[in-house]
Amino acid sequence: MSFQEIPIIDLKLALDPETRPQFLKDVRHAIIEVGFLLLKNYEIYGPNDDDLVAIKQQALDFFALPENVKLGCEMINSPHFLGYTRLANEITASHTDWREQIDLGTELKAPAPGEPLYKNIEGPNLWPDEKAIPQFRPTVTSYINKMTDLSTHFRNLVLEAIGLDPKALNGYFKPNQQCKMKLVAYPDSNELSSAKSVALDDTPETAQGVGPHRDSDLLTYIYQATEHTDSLQVQNFQGEWITVPNIPHTLVVNAGQTLEAITQGVCKATIHRVLTPKPGSGTRISIPFFSTIDLDSYKSVVDGIPEEVLKLRDARDQKIKDWGVDVGFQFQPDVSKHPVGYAVFRNRIKSHQDVAAKWYPEVLKEVLQEYVY
Numbered sequence: 001m002s003f004q005e006i007p008i009i010d011l012k013l014a015l016d017p018e019t020r021p022q023f024l025k026d027v028r029h030a031i032i033e034v035g036f037l038l039l040k041n042y043e044i045y046g047p048n049d050d051d052l053v054a055i056k057q058q059a060l061d062f063f064a065l066p067e068n069v070k071l072g073c074e075m076i077n078s079p080h081f082l083g084y085t086r087l088a089n090e091i092t093a094s095h096t097d098w099r100e101q102i103d104l105g106t107e108l109k110a111p112a113p114g115e116p117l118y119k120n121i122e123g124p125n126l127w128p129d130e131k132a133i134p135q136f137r138p139t140v141t142s143y144i145n146k147m148t149d150l151s152t153h154f155r156n157l158v159l160e161a162i163g164l165d166p167k168a169l170n171g172y173f174k175p176n177q178q179c180k181m182k183l184v185a186y187p188d189s190n191e192l193s194s195a196k197s198v199a200l201d202d203t204p205e206t207a208q209g210v211g212p213h214r215d216s217d218l219l220t221y222i223y224q225a226t227e228h229t230d231s232l233q234v235q236n237f238q239g240e241w242i243t244v245p246n247i248p249h250t251l252v253v254n255a256g257q258t259l260e261a262i263t264q265g266v267c268k269a270t271i272h273r274v275l276t277p278k279p280g281s282g283t284r285i286s287i288p289f290f291s292t293i294d295l296d297s298y299k300s301v302v303d304g305i306p307e308e309v310l311k312l313r314d315a316r317d318q319k320i321k322d323w324g325v326d327v328g329f330q331f332q333p334d335v336s337k338h339p340v341g342y343a344v345f346r347n348r349i350k351s352h353q354d355v356a357a358k359w360y361p362e363v364l365k366e367v368l369q370e371y372v373y
């Protein structure tokens with residue numbers, strides 16, 4: 001039987017030499033057999049409760065801003081796929097996502113002219129007008145810094161858990177490695193009753209907050225900021241949707257396709273989705289944080305994963321094959337052919353086709369040909 005629940009991992013147990021071996025075993029199990037976990041005591045390296053309250057407040061304040069202020073930082077104005085996406089203007093698995101969000105990232109310069117196009121995933125943020133929401137930029141910047149620290153520590157623990165020396169991956173990260181994050185609002189089905197899709201012509205009846213997908217990044221950390229308990233779901237390898245509980249003082253952590261690719265498929269980028277919140281339950285706010293590696297990383301799966309770990313991967317993949325569940329389409333990084341950024345860029349194009357039509361019309365055409373609806 002494939003997994004039926006999401007394991008809970010207590011970061012505190014990594015600090016005590018007595019409990020560390022069991023901690024690493026539990027992380028190994030979670031990252032290989034599930035691809036998701038709930039992380040307790042994240043504040044040891046990451047944000048504390050006050051930081052979470054602060055970032056949630058900024059999310060609430062941002063979504064409450066007048067439409068024209070939000071549109072002032074709309075993603076269509078960013079060749080870096082950063083900025084605000086209005087409700088129902090994003091596509092996942094061929095359907096509209098009934099959510100509204102702002103994409104943010106480590107503040108970086110745009111790539112120099114002549115650099116490969118995919119490098120444009122990095123670049124400066126589009127900040128909302130400071131006069132309308134003065135604490136937004138400092139709060140987001142501080143959250144990114146704290147989550148970057150957490151993600152650096154936790155990534156090393158994941159690598160150790162699968163038998164790798166964390167230092168073996170030092171070359172995969174730049175000194176100012178870009179991380180991304182989003183503030184996301186999912187209106188409940190009552191709030192959506194008269195909503196119209198911008199991206200396609202489907203209706204809120206699909207109840208798709210965000211459609212089934214795998215993340216493109218290394219590891220994702222999701223703060224479920226409202227009390228909704230039945231929205232985020234993970235698909236187990238037999239095709240069943242398992243609801244991720246919303247346990248206070250935990251962050252949801254999941255592996256992305258970059259981690260899967262560089263660990264030779266050992267770590268699993270598991271499909272997940274968000275359902276539109278139940279009528280009357282109010283808008284769900286969630287704050288995912290995406291850690292990444294150097295977009296230029298090429299041909300570089302990590303060597304030295306122990307045989308016993310590769311065997312666990314093979315046993316899992318054999319079971320997945322036997323269960324025979326369709327896993328859906330997505331651009332997967334093939335680090336032997338293209339640098340990591342290539343697939344990440346194409347997934348952004350597929351999700352935000354209006355932005356792509358403005359900045360990368362040629363690549364959009366290619367992507368739409370590769371992608372069969």
Ligand SMILES: O=C(O)CCC(=O)C(=O)O
Nearest residue numbers: 184215222232274286288
């Ligand atoms: O809102 C959530 O809880 C998850 C969102 C998500 O999976 C994504 O944006 O990649």
Ligand SMILES: [Fe+2]
Nearest residue numbers: 213214215272
């Ligand atoms: Fe996701």
